[in-house]
Amino acid sequence: MDPKDYCFSTQISHLALDIGGTLIKLVYFSPNGDNSQDGSIVVGNGCSVVKGRLCFAKFETRKIDDCLDFIRFNILQHSGVQHPNGTTRDKFPVKATGGGAFKFAELFKEKLGIVFDKEDEMHSLVSGVNFLLKTVPREAFTYLDGQKEFVQIDHNDLYPYLLVNIGSGVSMIKVDGDGKYERISGTSLGGGTFLGLGKLLTKCKSFDELLELSHQGNNRVIDMLVGDIYGGTDYSKIGLSSTAIASSFGKAISDGKELEDYQPEDVARSLLRMISNNIGQIAYLNALRFGLKRIFFGGFFIRGLEYTMDTISVAVHFWSRGEAKAMFLRHEGFLGALGAFTSYKDQSHSNDLKPHHQAVQRAVLKCSGDDSFRHTLVAANINDGEAIECSINLV
Ligand SMILES: Nc1ncnc2c1ncn2[C@@H]1O[C@H](COP(=O)(O)OP(=O)(O)O)[C@@H](O)[C@H]1O
């Protein structure tokens, strides 16, 4: 990882982590160098506004030591919170969500002197999506037939919607407003299944390698199509074309082949299609249960991959007969971390802390066009989303 890809122009003042089953996601605020001396501009009511960027990074959970090093060297020491000898000089409030906020709490305390301020995972996911949809322009888009189209979000007509977060596993949450939500379903066949089965079946070592393989593959070599069963014709009476998948991996039962006889790229393609299709279908069924027309898909499984988004969109479109719409998010993998970040506003104010360690107290991540601050989106490390220019209020 090259430090130049991250935002370290000045001290990092706020950090939120989402520690999941597969990946650790980080969102941190890097104030601009052009703020006044203490990094802030006073705007009245004892409130100061700091301009800067929300930056994003991710690590594999199994390589948690890399994440600890990153935080130690690039955030704590860089911000003067920790001496190079490891002693911690200041309190640095860190928001944490995901299962790892519990599992690794002791480790972070022991290695970095950080005590997590824990936020609920579902709550954070919902806060993250609402924040993105309400404040970041051109965040949500549809993807169908190779066409990406940004969706204009009407703030007065945002709810209800279904959020489908595809991480290691999949959570489906009906969202009715800010902090108003219910987890209505889920499935254990998620991104972890794709990666886990993919590693076993293709011997590839990483998610990126598996995706790369899937690009080159042809799922029809392994999937049993309707046409394979119906002698090349459609089953039009029930609306199934001859090219529709009748049974994922179904050809493998009759080909008399071993795993080695299949090309790994075809296996990867079939697997990606199976997982994406299945999630699209379960999502649609849950949307139907509650009469929801809009479905937002998040989680790092999607990774902006056209084939994945197309498969999910087609599944939703097909099963809902065009009634429901699948939508995707540019910061798809950072929903939980962003949600945890926005929860800084709930913290109580402490006068003892330096400005850059103060709690963010108002509802206060302003990126939208209707305030006086510029909100250009800045390209950053393409693997880790895009930095978001914004300002935060310190009270
Ligand atoms: N670089 C990567 N390494 C591992 N898995 C990745 C990577 N990029 C995307 N993924 C996919 O994203 C999934 C994890 O998504 P994420 O939303 O971070 O879930 P979690 O919170 O459970 O870690 C993985 O199971 C895998 O399918």
Ligand SMILES: CC(C)(COP(=O)(O)O)[C@@H](O)C(=O)NCCC(=O)O
């Ligand atoms: C347990 C989890 C919320 C953890 O979140 P994750 O780390 O997978 O993002 C998620 O894996 C999940 O919802 N699994 C599906 C369980 C089920 O409903 O069958």
